[in-house]
Amino acid sequence: MSKRDRALGWTLLLGLLAAVPVFIQSGRWIDFLELTLFVAVMGQGWNILGGYGGQYSFGHALFFGTGAYIQALLQFKLGWSPWVTLWFAIAGAVLVGCAVGYLSFRYGLRGSYFALITLAFAEAFHVLARSLISVTEGGRGVQLPLNQDPGQAVASFQFTFANPFLQSYGFYYTVLFLFVLACAATWLMERSRFGAQLVAVRENEEAAEALGINAFRIKMGSICLSAAITASAGVYYVQKFLFVDPGIAYGPGKSVEALFAPIIGGLGTVLGPLLGSAFIHIVGETSKEAIGHFVGDRPGLDLILFGIMLLLVLGYMPRGLVGLLETAWMRLRADKDGPNA
Amino acid sequence: MELLGIEIPVFSWQTVLGSAVSGVFLGAIYALVALGLTLIYGVLHIINFAHGSLLMLAMYMVYFLWQHLGMDPYLAMLVVAPGGFVFGYLLQRGVIGRISHGKDEIILLATLGISIVIENAALFLFSADEKSVQVPYDLDGIDLGVTYVVYPQIAALGGCLMITAALWLFMARTDTGRAIRAVAKERQGARLVGINVEHIFAISFGIGTACVAAAASLLAPTYAVHPQFGYLFVLIAFTVVVLGGMGSFTGALLGGLIIGVTEQLGRLYLGESLGLITISAIFILILLFRPTGLFGQRLSQ
Amino acid sequence: MLEVTGVSKSFGGLKAVAELSLQVERGRIVSLIGPNGAGKTTAFSLISGFLKPDQGRIRFEHRDIAGFRPHAICRLGLVRTFQVVQPFATLSVLDNITVGAHTRIRQRKPAAARAREVAELVGMGAMLDQPAGALTVAGRKRLELARALATQPKLLLLDEVMAGLNATEIADIVAVVRDIRDTGITILLIEHVMQAVMSLSDDTHVLSHGRIIAHGPPEAVARDPQVIEAYLGHGAAKRIARTRGADRA
Ligand SMILES: Nc1ncnc2c1ncn2[C@@H]1O[C@H](COP(=O)(O)OP(=O)(O)O)[C@@H](O)[C@H]1O
Ligand SMILES: [Mg+2]
Numbered sequence: 001m002s003k004r005d006r007a008l009g010w011t012l013l014l015g016l017l018a019a020v021p022v023f024i025q026s027g028r029w030i031d032f033l034e035l036t037l038f039v040a041v042m043g044q045g046w047n048i049l050g051g052y053g054g055q056y057s058f059g060h061a062l063f064f065g066t067g068a069y070i071q072a073l074l075q076f077k078l079g080w081s082p083w084v085t086l087w088f089a090i091a092g093a094v095l096v097g098c099a100v101g102y103l104s105f106r107y108g109l110r111g112s113y114f115a116l117i118t119l120a121f122a123e124a125f126h127v128l129a130r131s132l133i134s135v136t137e138g139g140r141g142v143q144l145p146l147n148q149d150p151g152q153a154v155a156s157f158q159f160t161f162a163n164p165f166l167q168s169y170g171f172y173y174t175v176l177f178l179f180v181l182a183c184a185a186t187w188l189m190e191r192s193r194f195g196a197q198l199v200a201v202r203e204n205e206e207a208a209e210a211l212g213i214n215a216f217r218i219k220m221g222s223i224c225l226s227a228a229i230t231a232s233a234g235v236y237y238v239q240k241f242l243f244v245d246p247g248i249a250y251g252p253g254k255s256v257e258a259l260f261a262p263i264i265g266g267l268g269t270v271l272g273p274l275l276g277s278a279f280i281h282i283v284g285e286t287s288k289e290a291i292g293h294f295v296g297d298r299p300g301l302d303l304i305l306f307g308i309m310l311l312l313v314l315g316y317m318p319r320g321l322v323g324l325l326e327t328a329w330m331r332l333r334a335d336k337d338g339p340n341a
Numbered sequence: 342m343e344l345l346g347i348e349i350p351v352f353s354w355q356t357v358l359g360s361a362v363s364g365v366f367l368g369a370i371y372a373l374v375a376l377g378l379t380l381i382y383g384v385l386h387i388i389n390f391a392h393g394s395l396l397m398l399a400m401y402m403v404y405f406l407w408q409h410l411g412m413d414p415y416l417a418m419l420v421v422a423p424g425g426f427v428f429g430y431l432l433q434r435g436v437i438g439r440i441s442h443g444k445d446e447i448i449l450l451a452t453l454g455i456s457i458v459i460e461n462a463a464l465f466l467f468s469a470d471e472k473s474v475q476v477p478y479d480l481d482g483i484d485l486g487v488t489y490v491v492y493p494q495i496a497a498l499g500g501c502l503m504i505t506a507a508l509w510l511f512m513a514r515t516d517t518g519r520a521i522r523a524v525a526k527e528r529q530g531a532r533l534v535g536i537n538v539e540h541i542f543a544i545s546f547g548i549g550t551a552c553v554a555a556a557a558s559l560l561a562p563t564y565a566v567h568p569q570f571g572y573l574f575v576l577i578a579f580t581v582v583v584l585g586g587m588g589s590f591t592g593a594l595l596g597g598l599i600i601g602v603t604e605q606l607g608r609l610y611l612g613e614s615l616g617l618i619t620i621s622a623i624f625i626l627i628l629l630f631r632p633t634g635l636f637g638q639r640l641s642q
Numbered sequence: 643m644l645e646v647t648g649v650s651k652s653f654g655g656l657k658a659v660a661e662l663s664l665q666v667e668r669g670r671i672v673s674l675i676g677p678n679g680a681g682k683t684t685a686f687s688l689i690s691g692f693l694k695p696d697q698g699r700i701r702f703e704h705r706d707i708a709g710f711r712p713h714a715i716c717r718l719g720l721v722r723t724f725q726v727v728q729p730f731a732t733l734s735v736l737d738n739i740t741v742g743a744h745t746r747i748r749q750r751k752p753a754a755a756r757a758r759e760v761a762e763l764v765g766m767g768a769m770l771d772q773p774a775g776a777l778t779v780a781g782r783k784r785l786e787l788a789r790a791l792a793t794q795p796k797l798l799l800l801d802e803v804m805a806g807l808n809a810t811e812i813a814d815i816v817a818v819v820r821d822i823r824d825t826g827i828t829i830l831l832i833e834h835v836m837q838a839v840m841s842l843s844d845d846t847h848v849l850s851h852g853r854i855i856a857h858g859p860p861e862a863v864a865r866d867p868q869v870i871e872a873y874l875g876h877g878a879a880k881r882i883a884r885t886r887g888a889d890r891a
Contacts, residue, residue, distance in 0.1 A: 056446060058390075058453065107629045112388040112449050116579055117628050123576055124621035131615035138614075193744045193753070200741040203730035210690065210724070212716035212745035212793050252572060256457060263450065300465035300568075307458035314447050314454065315440025 017176055021169040030172050032285065036277045037175045038233060042254065043261030043273030044182040045230030050259065051268035052186075052195065053222040054202030058115040059122030060230055060258040062100065065249030066093040067231025069129065071238045072142040086235045090228050096121075097227030098220065105219045110205075119255070126250035141245025144238070171240050178236055179274070182229045186270045189225070198222050199268070230258065260306050264313050266322025275321045280306050352609065359488035360605040366490055368601020369498040373559060374574050375581035375593045376504055377552030383588025384525040384545040387445060390452035391432075392578055393571030394459040395550050399425055399557030400566035401467060407474045407561070414474050414561035415496065421554040429550025434543040456571070463568040473565035493562035500559045501597070504552060505590050511548075512590075521545055525588070580624040586634030596634070599623075643668045643828055644689070644720070644797055649698030649708075650852075651681075651688055658684040660852040662698070666797065671819070671829045673839045673860065676849035677873055682832045683725050685849070686799050690722040691715040702797070716745060719796035723789075723803060725832070727782040731775035735766055738774050738785055742792030757792055764788045764818050780811045787815075791822060798822065800831040804838055812838060836864070848872065 020033060042064060050056045070092040074085035100121050104114055129136045136142070166173070189195040200208040201215045209215055238244050248254070265276025284302035291301060313320055374396055381389045402421045406412040412420075436455065441448040482491035512518040523531045524541045532538050564570070581600055585592025603623060608616030627634065644666040651659045659681040666672045674682050687693040689700055691712040700708040702720050710718075730738050739757035740750075747753040761767050764784050769777070774785055783803045790798055800819070804812050816838050823829055833839050839846060839860055846863045848856040850872035856863050863869055 054446075056449065103625075103629055107632075109628060109632070111445055113628055113632065115449055116388065116583075117625060120576060120580075120621045120624045120628075124618055124625070127615065127618040127621065131612065131618070191750055193748050193750065196737070196741055196744055196750075196753075199733065199737075200730050203732060204728045206692070207724065207728035207730065207789075208741070209712040210692075210716060210722055210728075211742045211789060212713050212721070213741070214711070214713045256453075259450075298465050299469070300461035300463075303461035304458050304465060307454045307461065310454040310457070311436065311440060311451060314451055 014180060018173075021165075021172060030169065032281065034172050034175055036274075036281050037179045038236060039257055039261050039281070040274040040277040041175065041178050041182050041236070042230055042233040042258040043265070043277055044179075044186055045226045045228075045233065046258040047262035047267065047269075047273050048186060048189070048229065049222050049226035051262050051266075051272065052189070052198050052202065053219060053226075055110070055219065055222070056115050056259070057118040057226075057255070058259075059118030059120070059255050060226075061250050061252070061254040062118060062122040062125055063093045063097060063227040063230035064234040064237075064254045064258070065122070065125060065129070065244075065246075066096050066227075067234030068238045068244045068249050069136065069142070069234075071235045072144060072244045073136065075144055076137075076142050082235075082239055086232075089235050090231045093227045093231030093234070094224045096125075097223045101220045101223035105216050105223075119252075122250050122252075122255060126246050129246035129250055136246070139246060141243060141248070144242040146242065171236075174239070175236055178232050182232070183270055183274075185225065185229065190270060194218065194221060202268075260310060262320075264306075264309055264320055266320030269320075269322045272320055272322050275325070279321060280309060283309070350610065355487050357606070357609070360609045361602050362485060362488050363490070364602030364605030365598055366494040366498055366601070367605060368598035369494075369501040370556075370560060370563075370597075371574075371577050371581050371600050372594045372597025373497060373501040373504065373556040374553060375578040375585070375597055376501075376508060376590060377549035377556070378578050379582045379585065379588055379590065379593045380508065380552065381546055381549035382582060384521055385433075385448075385542055386525075387448040388452070388579070389546075389549070390449065390575065391456040391459065392452075392549075392553060393573070393575035394456040394463075395425070395429070395571070396553045396557055396560075396574055397463060397566060397568065397571035398459055399554035400561060400564070400570060401463060401472070402554075403558050403561040404472045404474055404566060408472075414476065414558050417561070418555050418558035421558055422551045425554030426547040426551040428547075430543045430547035432550070433546035434539065437546070438539055438542060456575075460568050460571065467568065469568060471565040471567045474561045476562050479562045491563070493559075497559045497563070500555070501594070504555060505594050508548075508552070508590050517541075517544060576624065577620055580620055580627070582634075583624065583627050583632070584634055589634070592634055643703060644830065645699075645701040646685075646689065647699045647701075649685075649688055649695045649700060651684055651693060651696050657852050659688065659695075662688075662849075662852070662854060664847050664854065664857070666828060666830050667845075668828050669823070669826065670844045671823050671831065671842050672845045672847070673843035674830065674832045674847050674849060675834070675836075675839055675863075680849040680872075681852040682849055683801055684852075686722050686801055686832065690720065690799060692722075716793055716795075719794070720799070721790045721793050721795040721797075722799040723786040723801055725801040725805070727786045729774035729777070729782055729785055731773070733774055734771050735761065735774055735777070735781075735785060735788075736770040739766075739788045739792045742789040745793040757788075760788050760792045763821060764791065765814060779806045780808075783807065784815070784818075787818070791827075795827060797828045797830065800829060800833075802832050802834060804833060804835045816842060840864070 017033070021030060024030070042060070045063065046057065046060050067089040070089040071082065071085050074080045074088055075082060100118065104117050109117055130139050132138070189198070197208065197213045197218050200211070200213060201218050205215050234249070260280055261273045261276035263276065264280060265274065266272030283305055287301060287305055317323060319326075378389060378392045381387065381392070399421050402424065403414050403417045406417045406420060407414055432455065437448060437451050441451055478492050480491060482489055482494070512522060520531070520536050520541050521544065523536060524538055528538060531541070577600065581593055581596040584599060585594070585596030600620060600623065603619050604616065607619035610616070611618070646662055646664050649659060649662045650657065662685055664674075674685065676682055684693065688695050691707070691710050691714070695708050698708070699706060702715070702718060705718070707715055707718065707720070730741065736754065736757055739760055740754050743753040743756040743760070747756055758767070758770070761770060764787055766781070766784055766788055769781060774782070777785060783806070787800065787803055804815055807815065812835060819829065819831070819842060831843070843860050846858065846860045847854050848863055848866070848869050855872055856866045856869045
């Protein structure tokens with residue numbers, strides 16, 4: 001795909017996403033897109049470390065949850081503005097990322113060991129969030145009180161929007177903005193020296209070291225960036241739902257959600273997380289509609305399908321949906337150019 | 342006594358000893374679950390993330406055998422262990438082996454995918470409600486003075502020792518066991534001398550699954566099962582395996598006991614909730630500072 | 643430029659490198675030869691920081707580098723290649739070389755431009771877009787060389803870059819190595835292909851069982867009875883001398 005095609009594609013995609021609320025007022029569609037983008041943001045966070053860096057984390061909830069808890073607690077306990085707390089939330093998650101990264105990478109943990117240690121840290125934070133009741137409110141979770149005065153807007157307990165259009169679609173644009181930010185960061189990284197070195201470390205750490213790359217530092221950079229992006233999803237979650245508890249924050253659910261999208265969409269690609277997220281949620285929703293007809297509304301079905309998709313992609317589509325798309329595109333191009341050539 | 346702002350209570354030695362003894366029985370259960378995992382790791386050198394969900398699945402099987410056929414959970418072992426073997430064999434041969442192309446990181450993700458499928462299939466089919474086997478003897482037991490242990494706990498400890506011994510004998514004395522060890526040691530070499538490596542992999546996976554199914558039947562009288570039941574045990578089982586040295590049966594046994602005792606003492610001193618942090622803490626410390634385990638040999642590079 | 647003094651390294655009970663001392667002077671091509679298992683690759687790993695010497699000193703441009711990490715040593719201008727090639731398999735040839743170029747060049751475009759130049763120099767100009775995993779053995783060896791070269795080293799350690807190549811490919815690489823030296827880069831190479839060693843190197847060290855057993859210009863070293871014995875076994879030197887004598891008679 002040429003540079004121009006790519007730029008055109010992205011402009012079109014983002015333009016469409018930005019225009020959706022103007023054309024479609026259906027709450028269901030907006031909710032669906034919001035969820036898709038939210039998971040894509042988390043997935044992009046995971047992708048930086050897992051896709052580009054080859055370090056598979058099974059405990060990305062660690063960063064999501066830390067972002068969410070700091071965001072919620074600073075507002076709840078100290079009454080700070082969400083616009084201030086969000087920087088602390090992201091910085092806190094980055095700090096946790098640094099600590100986990102330092103310990104794992106300093107001691108040379110790779111592959112399965114890295115996956116397990118991230119899981120163990122997430123679980124440790126899960127226990128702490130449940131147990132340190134005086135700090136975290138324990139298993140009850142943190143419920144942010146609803147702000148009654150929309151005029152008071154920004155410096156209050158939630159994002160509120162005086163404008164009625166934004167009142168309805170503010171969170172949609174918030175998550176879209178986060179998504180654009182995450183993709184821009186990933187895109188810039190991909191084209192920077194850091195990105196090239198990160199991929200080199202993923203492909204062969206020894207060779208990378210021989211070529212002058214400080215693999216430890218590169219991996220640290222990658223886990224910090226990854227933590228920051230994933231934490232921003234946590235911040236969004238808290239502002240949207242005004243609630244967080246230990247299970248939501250640090251349970252296995254978010255860790256798993258974060259890795260589905262980039263793997264199914266295409267590891268180590270900017271577009272992968274969005275494609276993956278959109279695909280799994282479309283499949284999840286349609287199957288719920290179709291099968292829900294017969295068996296009623298039962299939980300679990302979507303995750304069964306996600307799991308199966310994950311297995312299929314792992315086995316038969318190593319480059320994910322992006323790979324599929326690229327092949328299709330090339331074939332299209334070849335067909336079009338064929339007669340002329 | 343206070344430490345870092347947390348009140349640390351002081352207990353009599355009887356209470357502490359009682360906790361430690363019940364920790365031994367808890368540890369036996371952990372060891373039991375970890376035995377299959379350590380076998381799979383030792384041979385396949387892969388981390389089977391689906392181990393916990395296989396335990397959960399076997400627990401459901403035990404439950405249904407009891408509920409519909411009135412089968413005693415211990416007797417159910419005769420059904421679920423062979424069933425587990427077949428299921429594990431097919432899972433490795435038909436799914437994991439097929440999609441992984443021998444790449445470790447894909448195996449890891451594949452077993453994660455399998456565990457998600459199994460867990461949510463259980464949620465979908467059996468709902469999130471807890472199910473528990475009722476046996477007439479589940480509260481009978483022996484008073485050891487410092488603590489009271491019920492017969493199912495004693496059975497779990499005995500079963501754990503027996504399964505460890507059986508596995509050890511199997512590996513040492515049978516041709517299949519020797520083939521497994523050959524594959525574990527030198528994969529390519531084993532292939533060259535005509536061992537069907539894929540078959541041995543699947544056999545090992547099957548035995549590992551049979552072990553966890555046997556564990557399920559020993560756990561059924563004391564634990565209620567629900568779809569997320571396996572997740573609780575995944576981290577514990579990995580901790581046991583890593584602590585004991587990957588691939589070592591006696592290591593798993595000792596590792597299980599250490600974790601069980603530590604957890605019970607952690608609960609006693611830190612409280613029911615925070616006490617659980619001992620498991621993650623042990624796991625992290627061991628991985629960082631002694632990744633070959635307390636009793637494992639140094640892994641070759 | 644490089645000064646190795648009394649360096650030893652054991653693996654368990656095996657002394658892979660024992661009291662190794664050698665010097666490489668600026669602008670030369672120096673070779674390190676010896677039978678398989680002699681400890682040559684281990685010596686490279688010690689010099690380039692992948693292994694820590696048990697004892698001894700390694701100085702590069704008058705700086706003690708023993709115990710430095712590999713990436714730091716590379717930054718100083720000493721880079722190695724691997725006998726068992728280690729390509730970044732899913733990346734293209736160009737991207738592989740660009741990773742090397744990035745070590746000195748931060749910006750992406752100039753780094754890629756530099757990578758192209760290096761690719762031309764080693765004769766890979768036509769393969770830039772191929773994935774490294776799809777290259778032939780000869781291609782991979784060249785890539786290994788190109789990547790190292792792209793880091794703009796002062797001293798290049800080449801570990802058997804000609805092993806597994808046919809005669810034409812060897813001739814090509816020999817020319818490339820000479821070109822590299824002519825750009826002012828000093829070279830220390832491990833090689834089994836004696837013809838290449840003879841034609842390239844100014845100076846040869848022979849390693850056997852971890853020890854240097856001979857040192858000098860390649861022609862002299864090749865006649866050294868000790869060296870012949872190391873390669874061909876005990877008594878070989880005498881047998882060869884006798885056949886030579888018979889030939890002359
Ligand atoms: N990482 C290692 N661990 C143990 N033994 C090693 C290791 N690397 C090399 N050896 C041993 O050291 C000796 C020298 O090996 P090497 O340096 O590769 O020789 P060469 O490159 O001259 O063929 C060999 O006997 C080899 O088996
Ligand atoms: Mg060698």
